[in-house]
Amino acid sequence: MYAETVEGGDAQRTMARIWHITLDRLVDTPAAGQVLRTLAWYAPVNIPRTLLNGIADEPTVLRAIGRLSAYNMITTHEDQISVHRLVQAVTRTPAVGDRHRAAEDIAAGLTQAVADVADAIVELEYRNPHSWKVYRALAPHVQALTAHTTADSDTVTTALVLLQLGRFLSDQGRLTEAIGYLQRSARSRERVLGTDHPDTLISRSSLASAYRVAGDASRAIPLLEAVLADCGRVLGADHPETVGARSNLAQVYLATGDVRRAIPLFEANLADCERVSGADHPNTLASRNNLAAAYQDAGDASRAIPLHEAVLADRERVLGTDHPDTLISRNNLASACRIAGDASRAISLLEAVLADRERVLGADHPETLTSRNSLASGYRAAGDVGRAIPLYEAARTGRERVLGVDHPHTLISRGDLAGAYQTAGDVGRAISLLEAVLADCERV
Numbered sequence: 001m002y003a004e005t006v007e008g009g010d011a012q013r014t015m016a017r018i019w020h021i022t023l024d025r026l027v028d029t030p031a032a033g034q035v036l037r038t039l040a041w042y043a044p045v046n047i048p049r050t051l052l053n054g055i056a057d058e059p060t061v062l063r064a065i066g067r068l069s070a071y072n073m074i075t076t077h078e079d080q081i082s083v084h085r086l087v088q089a090v091t092r093t094p095a096v097g098d099r100h101r102a103a104e105d106i107a108a109g110l111t112q113a114v115a116d117v118a119d120a121i122v123e124l125e126y127r128n129p130h131s132w133k134v135y136r137a138l139a140p141h142v143q144a145l146t147a148h149t150t151a152d153s154d155t156v157t158t159a160l161v162l163l164q165l166g167r168f169l170s171d172q173g174r175l176t177e178a179i180g181y182l183q184r185s186a187r188s189r190e191r192v193l194g195t196d197h198p199d200t201l202i203s204r205s206s207l208a209s210a211y212r213v214a215g216d217a218s219r220a221i222p223l224l225e226a227v228l229a230d231c232g233r234v235l236g237a238d239h240p241e242t243v244g245a246r247s248n249l250a251q252v253y254l255a256t257g258d259v260r261r262a263i264p265l266f267e268a269n270l271a272d273c274e275r276v277s278g279a280d281h282p283n284t285l286a287s288r289n290n291l292a293a294a295y296q297d298a299g300d301a302s303r304a305i306p307l308h309e310a311v312l313a314d315r316e317r318v319l320g321t322d323h324p325d326t327l328i329s330r331n332n333l334a335s336a337c338r339i340a341g342d343a344s345r346a347i348s349l350l351e352a353v354l355a356d357r358e359r360v361l362g363a364d365h366p367e368t369l370t371s372r373n374s375l376a377s378g379y380r381a382a383g384d385v386g387r388a389i390p391l392y393e394a395a396r397t398g399r400e401r402v403l404g405v406d407h408p409h410t411l412i413s414r415g416d417l418a419g420a421y422q423t424a425g426d427v428g429r430a431i432s433l434l435e436a437v438l439a440d441c442e443r444v
Helices: 002-006 010-028 030-039 058-070 085-092 103-121 129-147 156-171 175-193 198-213 217-234 240-255 259-276 282-297 301-318 324-339 343-360 366-381 385-402 408-423 427-443
Strands: 075-077 080-082
Touching: 010 030, 030 058, 030 085, 030 103, 058 075, 085 103, 103 129, 103 156, 129 156, 129 175, 156 175, 156 198, 175 198, 198 217, 198 240, 217 240, 240 259, 240 282, 259 282, 282 301, 282 324, 301 324, 324 343, 324 366, 343 366, 366 385, 366 408, 385 408, 408 427
Parallel strands: none
Antiparallel strands: 075 080
């Protein structure tokens, strides 16, 4: 587009001349070109100024930003920067003979952009709510980076960024985006590092975990079985990634109803975690929680409830009462009590968990939506269908909006709601909804 406008009429030639004159004026501030070529790879608006930290020292970067802003090449607002899309597109496009758009300088801008995002994201913990604001601010810029490049140009740093963001998005229920990033991360690491590199195994394991969360057992199980075999061969049976792969595989078996294969894997994982990491390590607590959930799914409440209680006490002591994993344990204990017939204890726990998750995670987090659906089930089990139906409806609406209409949890919410309609005597609505849910479950 830029080349064609240069060959057009007077207006287009004027635009091209202004462009060159502006950049020529900024030659005495070399960092200005570096800043512009880095900004070109991000989303056009709300670019955190911290994503330019790696270019030069702060005074040099601030002077470059000031000059670009003075010439209207960029717009600044507090700690954020915006760039017009056409400016970005031209800056990213090499042109022979144009000293402002040399291919090697544009490539250096891309490398710098990826490095700056990596610096901002690499230390973040995707399960920690305190990190979510930064993840959400960075997500549009990672999306822009990947949209403007192809997987065959990805570096090890790009793959790391994609892995980090993919894990966060999976945890937030944005599974389509997450799986796309994790697939690209795995492919890029296989190409650059090889199939047996530990980082490649991490990307493949994270991708399989996202498949599991999405309910796609047909893709999760063979990938996890392969990853588990590779991790055991390359890293050893006691390596955290091997233990994590075994746990993920057991969870897929559990989700598909294969309790007989799931429980021995969970028991082996717990024994290994206690031996290698200690009784209080978060991985050990997670393994204990998973085993309790497996006992629960197997209908063994006598083993599930005491184990859930022990895990909850340990997580409150080690992680704190508001940690997302602690809230998971509290929700799991409540669900086990409900299944065991202790409706009053279940409801008390579920009401508290829902309030805590809304406060800590937000009203639309997938785990908050799970709590809403679980509390509705608690009310229904206690015979209070009048309170159950509005909660089921809210959980279904939230899951459709956040997770999508075909997500397994959304289908569960719709089936639960249909059951509540049936309990309330509204058989017409129950049948209509169940017919639709059945068709969707068979399809999905």
